[in-house]
Amino acid sequence: MNLTNLSLQLTGYDITTAKKELKGHQQRITKDYRDYIEEKKAEILAFHLKNNIFYSALVGNKPQNWKQLPVLTKQDLQQPLQNRLSKGFSAKNTHVHKTSGSSGQPFIFAKDKFAHALTWASISDLYASKGLDLNTSHEARFYGIPNQGLVHYKERLKDLLSNRYRFSIFNTSSENFEQFINSFQSNKFGHLNGYTSTLVLFAKYLAEKNLILKDLCPSLTHCIVTAEMLFKEDLKLLKKQFGVNILNEYGSSETGILAFGPAEEALKIDTRLQYIEILDKNNKPVANGTSGKIVVTSLFNKAHPFIRYEIGDLGTLSLVNDQPVLTKLEGRLGDFALLPDGKKIPALAFYYVTKEIIKDTANVKEFVIIQNQPDTFTIDYVADTEFSNAEIEKIKKAITVHLNANLQVVVNKKNSLDRSKRGKLEQFRRTF
Structure with missing residues (x-):
């Protein structure tokens, strides 16, 4: 059983209310997506202009027409967290986290507790929409973990509460992969979740051994790839060697999941919590279907502004049934x-x-x-x-x-x- 929701609820993250509110947001979007987005954009902008000195100073006397607002960069955020928090918020009453640093520009940020609860409610709902129940599905997690020290044990505890087991991905030897196989044979894992490159390596090892992972672990139903690019030939390999549905997750630590769905399809944007724009090098909007910088607005984070935040990736959006989907993810901006x-x-x-x-x-x-x-x-x-x-x-x-x-x-x-x-x-x- 996944105890993360209970743990969050007991520490001030109101998951129960967040789930109800998320359902209401989805109903609003189904009825009128554009009206919902414009309303939430206006609300979060007005809040930070009034309550966040850092953001109001960044905007200055510029017109508050959305397309003329400044694009927030990682460099803008590389200053003490206390300088960037809204009135009434501190490190003690928010969820404080650090970016992964994969862009080369790490910084610390914060989410107010209800915004963080919404993020977790959304993750659970997105997975459930593809037939994956985090409360019952035991996760085989292919992520990094410190080898020793207090941080190592903290991560192990989080994994235990979250009904998951973490595999060491820094050792890609045959001996280590054989241990992976033994673990899948002796445990009822429901899904895999992890960095694309390591999952592909494991799939290649299975192919060499002529093994299908679902044959070894019949309880498996899904595999979720995240954090790195997924190429078509690698997707074909994963589907064959794992024998389960492959889902693709795109997001960031700052925002949560931005887009999600079957790996062979365009990824649906989580429009309930995020607004995504694609801009050119001059920060001007590009036409649908045109590649550009991915710029994100978190619609509910009141503790810290992420308004028109340049996340550092290139991508392409299109509209399906009047709602945006991510049709292509093209790597990092500086690549x-x-x-x-x-x-x-x-x-x-x-x-x-x-x-x-x-x-x-x-x-x-x-x-x-x-x-x-x-x-x-x-x-x-x-x-x-x-x-x-x-x-x-x-x-x-x-x-x-x-x-x-x-x-x-x-x-x-x-x-x-x-x-x-x-x-x-x-x-x-x-x-x-």
């Missing part, structure tokens, strides 16, 4: 290769090219690309068999031809790849 002639190549495009080449040369489990200089790239990879000199030359030649540039490419076989402290794998990194 691009800068070539010697000044040309910018989106990191994902570069990654796709390399992935296609490597797929034809060896049994590569995963790889990362590091751009060291405009003309110098390093490809670190994990594989059972090391590339031959001929294969390395094939990779170098293909990259040069595809990018139409004379580039130096260094290829290194690794036993494992470096991940963040939380276990995320940065697939492309530019170091200059």
